[in-house]
Amino acid sequence: MNTCTCFRRPRVCATTEHVAADLSLTGIDLAIIACYLAGSVVIGLWANRVTTGLRGYLVAGHSLGTALSVATMTGSELGLITVMYQAQKGFTGGFAALHIGVIAGLVALFVGLTGLIVVPLRRAGVMTIPEFYEQRFGRKTRVLGGTLLAVGGLLNMGLFLRIGSQFIVAVSGLDPSGGTLPAIMTGLLVLVLIYTVLGGMVSVVLTDYIQFVVLSAGLLLTVFLLLQQFGLDTLFATVDHHLGPAGLDPTIGEAGFGPGYISWMAVLGLVSVAIWPTAVTRALCARDEQVVKNQYILSSIGFLVRFMLPCLLGICAFTWLSQAPDTTLLTSSGGELVPASSGEVVTHFQVAGGRIQENIEAFPAMLPEVLPVGLLGIVCAAMLAALMSTHDSYLLCWASVIAHDVIAPVRASRGRPLSEPGQLLLTRVLIVAVGLWVLIWGVFYSPSQDVWDYIGITGAVYFTGAIAVLLGGLYWSRASATGAVLALLAGLSAIVGLGPVQRALGFVEPIPSWQVGLITLGISAVAMAAGSLLFPDKNVGGTTK
Amino acid sequence: MSLAAWQSLWTAVLYGGLGLFAVVSVYVAIAGFWDIRRMLSALAAEARESGETSGSDPTD
Numbered sequence: 001m002n003t004c005t006c007f008r009r010p011r012v013c014a015t016t017e018h019v020a021a022d023l024s025l026t027g028i029d030l031a032i033i034a035c036y037l038a039g040s041v042v043i044g045l046w047a048n049r050v051t052t053g054l055r056g057y058l059v060a061g062h063s064l065g066t067a068l069s070v071a072t073m074t075g076s077e078l079g080l081i082t083v084m085y086q087a088q089k090g091f092t093g094g095f096a097a098l099h100i101g102v103i104a105g106l107v108a109l110f111v112g113l114t115g116l117i118v119v120p121l122r123r124a125g126v127m128t129i130p131e132f133y134e135q136r137f138g139r140k141t142r143v144l145g146g147t148l149l150a151v152g153g154l155l156n157m158g159l160f161l162r163i164g165s166q167f168i169v170a171v172s173g174l175d176p177s178g179g180t181l182p183a184i185m186t187g188l189l190v191l192v193l194i195y196t197v198l199g200g201m202v203s204v205v206l207t208d209y210i211q212f213v214v215l216s217a218g219l220l221l222t223v224f225l226l227l228q229q230f231g232l233d234t235l236f237a238t239v240d241h242h243l244g245p246a247g248l249d250p251t252i253g254e255a256g257f258g259p260g261y262i263s264w265m266a267v268l269g270l271v272s273v274a275i276w277p278t279a280v281t282r283a284l285c286a287r288d289e290q291v292v293k294n295q296y297i298l299s300s301i302g303f304l305v306r307f308m309l310p311c312l313l314g315i316c317a318f319t320w321l322s323q324a325p326d327t328t329l330l331t332s333s334g335g336e337l338v339p340a341s342s343g344e345v346v347t348h349f350q351v352a353g354g355r356i357q358e359n360i361e362a363f364p365a366m367l368p369e370v371l372p373v374g375l376l377g378i379v380c381a382a383m384l385a386a387l388m389s390t391h392d393s394y395l396l397c398w399a400s401v402i403a404h405d406v407i408a409p410v411r412a413s414r415g416r417p418l419s420e421p422g423q424l425l426l427t428r429v430l431i432v433a434v435g436l437w438v439l440i441w442g443v444f445y446s447p448s449q450d451v452w453d454y455i456g457i458t459g460a461v462y463f464t465g466a467i468a469v470l471l472g473g474l475y476w477s478r479a480s481a482t483g484a485v486l487a488l489l490a491g492l493s494a495i496v497g498l499g500p501v502q503r504a505l506g507f508v509e510p511i512p513s514w515q516v517g518l519i520t521l522g523i524s525a526v527a528m529a530a531g532s533l534l535f536p537d538k539n540v541g542g543t544t545k
Numbered sequence: 546m547s548l549a550a551w552q553s554l555w556t557a558v559l560y561g562g563l564g565l566f567a568v569v570s571v572y573v574a575i576a577g578f579w580d581i582r583r584m585l586s587a588l589a590a591e592a593r594e595s596g597e598t599s600g601s602d603p604t605d
Contacts, residue, residue: 065583067576070569095555102558202588209577216570223563232559236552248551298569304558305566312559 025172025368029377036214036381037191040207040388044195047203064285068209069295072393073282074302075208077272078215079390080167080383081160083310085451087363090314092345094239094247096257097311100265105304107269112296117274118283120474122292127284129277129466130405136473137481139409144488145469146405149277152462152491153398154437156455160394161185162442163360163451164387170357170364171380182443188387193435196392197428201285204392211385218382221375222367223309226316229370235312238319242342254343264514267521268456271463273303275470278397310363317362318346320370326352360451391438399430457497457513464520465491468528476532483531490527494520 025033064072089097111118126132130149134142165184169176174184195203239247246254250262273279273296283292321327330348331340337356340346350356357365368376403426408418418426465488472479472487495501497516546554 065576065580067573068580068584071573071577074573095551098555098558101562105562202584205584206581209581212570212577213574216566216574220563220567220570232556240548245548248548248555249546298573301562301565301569304562308559308562309566 026373028374032377033381041195044203044207047206048198066291066294069282069286070298071212072205072208073299075212075389076278076393078306080164080387082306084163084360086307086310087314088360089452090311091318091359091362094243096250098308099250101304101307103265104269104307105300108273108296108300108303111274112293115293117470118292119289122283122289128405137484141481141484142405143409146401148488149462150402155458157394157438158441161438167364170361171367185439185442189435189439192388192391196395197431204396208389211389214385215382218379219309222379230316230319235315235319238322261514264517275463275466278393313363317366320366321349395431395434398434399427402430403427453513460494460517464494464524468524472528478532480532480537482535483528486531487524487528490524
């Protein structure tokens with residue numbers, strides 16, 4: 001062991017084995033993190049006392065005010081997974097990646113001003129989106145929509161725990177080999193499961209509020225310190241040196257963007273705020289329609305920031321690595337890692353002959369080197385807050401969809417309806433089952449594309465069909481149940497966007513996920529229109545077919 | 546758009562976004578606390594009502 005001077009703060013490391021064999025977190029940092037985790041769980045458990053009935057458990061009794069709605073929406077949508085994948089986008093795409101946040105913020109503002117989709121859904125008084133499908137198109141559409149929603153959602157959430165654990169491993173300096181990653185994943189999952197299973201939405205909302213406060217303070221502080229340390233001019237100069245014009249201009253395709261990608265981001269922006277169930281559930285929890293609009297107008301800042309700030313952190317990480325001595329930036333070429341030259345996307349990096357790390361680990365690896373003791377603990381607590389607030393919402397959302405929109409309607413149609421306590425128990429069991437799924441998928445699946453692109457395309461399995469069905473169902477009186485079913489089934493074709501599926505189908509050149517997504521969206525829209533016109537409902541304008 | 550214009554745009558977006566987010570965060574932190582109190586009152590009232598209907602208080 002010798003003293004390593006390759007970082008701003010000298011660290012003890014074994015240069016021939018691992019760049020940082022010792023923990024990067026001090027006792028103070030660990031104490032802050034432990035206090036935060038314990039506090040979250042205690043408050044979540046306390047919420048169990050005030051939660052009664054299915055309406056309280058799933059939508060907090062439709063009782064959220066504007067500020068609390070914004071806190072819980074931002075808390076659940078600004079997850080650690082978001083921070084990690086957007087930092088990765090900033091790392092590989094430079095400032096051009098900021099367009100994702102700008103589009104998301106503008107779309108959220110538009111939805112807030114017009115009430116598009118979310119206000120009529122809140123007016124319908126439903127607890128989930130598939131419940132609206134039943135109101136408008138009948139029970140079969142609800143069950144199909146709920147099933148596809150669960151499939152897309154479970155695939156989409158599959159990497160959350162893995163990426164969150166990668167953050168902890170990278171920021172703490174732990175050795176990721178052996179059982180470290182699964183052990184951290186299990187520990188985090190158990191903490192979230194405890195309070196989500198018991199307290200439901202009330203627990204989620206209360207912990208989201210605390211997590212919002214910790215997260216926003218931690219994020220703002222980190223960005224402020226990093227901007228002071230690096231300087232915006234240095235960041236621009238580094239991006240310009242390595243990526244050239246493509247690092248600033250998103251319309252240039254070289255950094256992986258371009259007009260098609262931007263269009264796809266506009267679709268994802270709409271989906272994130274008005275179609276994706278975890279966001280829409282917040283609208284459905286709101287006290288009234290005006291709260292829904294206010295919630296979206298204010299949350300547009302959150303939707304901008306949830307992409308923008310992590311992008312900036314990724315750019316800082318890239319600049320940090322570019323400046324660090326003994327650092328090799330690598331790119332993947334023909335299945336092998338070779339030193340990256342200017343203009344090439346950096347997929348991996350190696351510091352001082354240590355472990356070769358993926359580009360997504362650059363941001364957490366930077367934190368211990370640039371943040372002082374104590375603040376590192378606060379930022380780690382903030383990132384754990386981000387992870388927990390997303391996990392609790394997603395676990396509750398997918399479990400409630402499976403219980404409330406798939407199993408319960410099927411049992412009801414067979415003359416064996418579930419009682420309300422029965423649905424509550426089933427939802428709790430499913431929360432645990434979804435948690436186990438996320439753990440298993442996270443251990444065994446390794447994505448072959450950027451995490452953001454993986455998330456976009458897995459979500460597309462559900463939302464490409466859902467966009468057509470929701471827009472048709474809410475705003476087109478001739479939309480029929482047949483059109484809705486066809487549109488939902490057409491959305492399944494988005495699965496072709498996944499790397500392993502393309503390889504299984506024998507595609508020589510991979511098709512970008514944004515192309516698959518846009519094509520699927522077009523097919524779903526045509527299916528909705530054609531199905532509705534060719535097979536109209538007998539009772540047009542009725543509520544239940 | 547020239548590269549200088551892109552640089553100016555991203556600088557404005559970054560600083561504008563940071564400022565707005567700081568303001569919204571302070572508002573949500575303060576007003577959210579009062580929203581929590583209202584939510585808990587509403588849930589407690591709902592629990593009382595359902596308790597009266599079923600003959601027991603589920604929050605006990």
